[in-house]
Amino acid sequence: MTLRVALGASPRAAVHLLAAARAAARLQGRAFVTPDDVAEMAAPVLAHRLVMTPDAELDRFGAREALRVALEEVPVPR
Numbered sequence: 001m002t003l004r005v006a007l008g009a010s011p012r013a014a015v016h017l018l019a020a021a022r023a024a025a026r027l028q029g030r031a032f033v034t035p036d037d038v039a040e041m042a043a044p045v046l047a048h049r050l051v052m053t054p055d056a057e058l059d060r061f062g063a064r065e066a067l068r069v070a071l072e073e074v075p076v077p078r
Contacts, residue, residue: 004056005066009049017045035076043067 009017020041021033028037043064050063 004053004059004061005050005063006053007051009046013046013049017041020045039071042071 017038018033021037024037024041025031025033046067047063050066052061052063052066056062056066
């Protein structure tokens with residue numbers, strides 16, 4: 001499936017995603033980040049940074065949906 005993202009998040013956004021995932025892990029009493037922490041924080045941190053294509057906007061396919069699809073399709077590192 002094509003995600004229809006015209007402009008993705010910047011490297012700085014990835015730094016903020018890592019910081020948010022670390023905070024989520026710490027709030028759960030862990031000193032380490034899991035893939036679930038990253039997935040949980042992806043939409044709040046990245047969604048407003050994505051620019052969708054005009055076709056995606058016409059189809060009401062938003063950034064949060066694109067992130068959800070991406071997280072489902074990309075395998076979690078082991």
